[in-house]
Amino acid sequence: MRNFAANVPWTIGNSDGVTTATISTSVPSRLDRLPWSRWHWTVVIGLGTVWILDGLEVTVVGNIAGRLSEQGSGLPITGAQVTGVAAALYVSGACAGALFFGRLTDRFGRKRLFMVTLAVYLGATALTSLSYSSWWFFAFRFITGFGIGGEYAAINSAVDELIPARYRGRVDLIINGSFWLGAIAGSLLAIFLLDTRLFPKDVGWRLTFGLGVVLGLVILLVRRHVPESPRWLFIHGRADEAETLVDAIERRIEEEKGTPLEPAAGTITIRQRKSTGFRDIARTVFTDYRRRAVLGLALFIGQAFLYNAITFGFGEILTKFFGVSTSRTGYFFAVIAVGNFLGPLFLGKLFDTAGRRVMISSTFLLSGALLFVTAWLFDAGLLTAFTLTACWCVVLFFASAGASSAYLTVSEVFPTETRAMAIAFFYAVGTAAGGISGPLLFAELTSSGVVGDAVLAFQIGATLMCLAGVVAAFLAVPAEGRALEDIATPLSVHTEPLPARALVDWPAPPTPPTPPAPPVERPGRPGCPME
Template sequence: MVRTAVPARLDQLPWARFHRLVVVGLGAVWILDGLEVTMIGAVGPRLTEADSGIALSAAGIGRAAAVYVLGSCLGALFFGQLTDRFGRRRLFLVTLGVYIVATTAAAFSWTPWFFFLCRFVTGAGIGGEYAAINSAVDELIPARVRGRVDLLINGSYWLGSAGGAGLAVLLLSESLFAVDVGWRLSFGLGASLGLLILVVRRNVPESPRWLIIHGRGAEAERIVAGVEDAAARETGAPLPPPAGWIEIRPREKVGLGAVVTAIARTHRSRAALGLALFVGQAFLYNAVTFDLGTLLSTFYGVDSSSVPVFFVVYALGNCAGPLVLGRLFDTVGRRPMIASSYLAAAVLAAALGVLVHAGLLGAWTFLSGVVVMFFFASAGASAAYLTVSEIFPMETRALAIAFFYAAGTAIGGITGPLLFGRLIETGRTGPVMVGFLVGAGAMALGGVAELALGVEAAGRSLEDIASPLTAVDQQRATPDGRGRDAESDRDACG
């Protein structure tokens, strides 16, 4: 057995250059994902043209999107369990490498089947990133700011999305690029950004928490001591003594059966919470995002060439939610902020559906309503990733993120666009209102689940929120300095 204060030392570190390196090196992948999805979606129509060099059908564009989503779900599950077994650092280098190779290969596609294959592997790399990155970030960032940092990183997806929409306008300009060149450059830009991220990411160390649990305590101590020395020099102030310790029985690997049991049986109420949060946000997000252009053109007469402009505004609104509200998830608390974000988005979605049906909106007023709705929904959706990465034991963290991402996308992320697409095809606002009401119900379910099952994790050590499977005993400091067993201080709803 090993007694260590490494988790407490990580949580009490002052904000320093090391944390900025983590945010840039690991968090930038969300910008990459937003850039990838939006830009490829915007240049999709170009691929259907005869002289594009690949000549996909309109149905082929839909299949390419479906293949990408399928790859991301399966990649999350596959790489998620490997991340828990072989380490965060090894996998966040591998998954980014998979993305770079696959998206570069896509630029040289000459036939639909090869393009589909490349999109599947690209999605697998991005899905694997979700599991590896979120687990690593939460284990390296101090507890007092973990919420706002996580929301900022997850919300940066929409910064990449806005950039992708803007770049699509440039790449589709036939006065600048030939028809069979511009779309290929879009993949090249993604790969180039991925290479820059990889260079920075090589300097991010393995999670000391993962190292301790897997019997590599000396390496964990060396990493934490180096970070502490650098932070002390940077701030010019000595660091306080550790505020707690944990005693564990290290294992080289934890069986998949023990991991699944911890998620599905030991923490089944938390599993129900994670599923409700992910299904709700995936349904509303995918339904509106994939069908936004169709909604604008069908009911408001917006020309397809102008849709990217609307999408830039939409994406920036989504980015603003986590940026503005993120701090409150650490100060006000997880439970009230997540519940209120989901419920506010639900109310606004229902109101927007009614206004659309009543014919009271124009193109820009409709977009304004969508932006306000997703200002709250974006913060809630980012907090869903934060939640499932906090409330399960250390050994299950990456797989838990992967499972809920895959399940939420499979249930809500697929049914949402399919339902909205069918409703929009009717050409009538009544069915579209029903679609918004269904989306509102899905978000409301997530908000109610948070109120009933939510775990207050703001400012708390990850080991206090969910004791590791390998833990024997742990203690953290109390205001009187005497310390107490974290096991005897479980969250009431845990």
């Protein structure tokens, strides 16, 4: 474990946030040296399983569109309104919720917000099941998206700050990939609950939302036992609470393992602050860490376009080109979802061992290249519905790991004070790109019934995915096994400024053997590490 106090000559400077005391703490190194335990499983289950609910609901809504438009469904709405207006409002709500709750998460804490966002999500989902007017349905879909957008910001920041550094990559990937477990369940659940031999037309679709609420309440009960992030606490003037919390976690793990923990090595000295100004956040993300911002944008936009190229029109392609019945497309989607989940599950560990740069760039480039191959085979008429689905599974096996690594990247490469807001911004950009590109571009290409149009859709998604992979090959941060404070120095910590020439983004000169090592610098902002 890196010893912050020994390796970096910390001094304190001013900030735009409200500051309190100056403290030294070993909380980060104590959290990162913990062995995997039942306590970590509580964190994963309490925070990560909400993505299963998200996948469940998103898939169910797509599958019930036809039922809602039928006479006797209890809701005067058309299928186009469900997949068009309601879907657009859900995406808009997710973008707005991410930005709104992301700012509050950085200011008021991870736990307070991840309890609020889940409550918003569950309340809106329950109200959706009771909708008897299309306008109420639209409103509740927006609020549901508002809650899930906030979840992405609050949950990803909390998970990164609670999970030991050596496990962070695989845990993040599997948590984000668990969305597809929900998608599998949603595809199969819709087949069962929409069977009019079992449930009336105006009941089955309501039960799909109601079941999501029940599962969410179970998650809410587990989440009550997940603590606030100690990293957030000690920065925001609550160092004693952070120390007490980590003491309790250590005692619990020692009791479970039956042996004392190894001593933690390394402390960090900061000036506490109660909040961080929005100007500080914007300057940090887009000026001090501008290369990482470019990386985040490339990854999120690339994966959004690839996924829309495949998933937005997969049903239309299967029905128009291969004559698959619309009642059977759910089975094909379930198979695709399995491929999506297996990618992060089997490749996740490599992000902690082989390294971030190698794995992020390779998953993006490989999935893009495989989609080009799929487009060529489709254009040549060499595929059937089953072999095309198999090709999609292989593409998305790698693409899902790459897409999950986009969330991992933006959640770990920015300072603690900006983490939730950075996640929110890049999530909103990626979600908006997907939400806009899907209806405006890919829907028309994949539903036209023209082979060349579908091939073009595949090629657009593959091209942007490959471009993002190239960006990652040059800009991805080698964050594997490193403490978050080592990857991005907290804004509360400052070092003595270097000469102006040292602020240019060039490789640092070798350290002379005799004098002490110079302060580590971050480009564009005195006192922060080189990217």
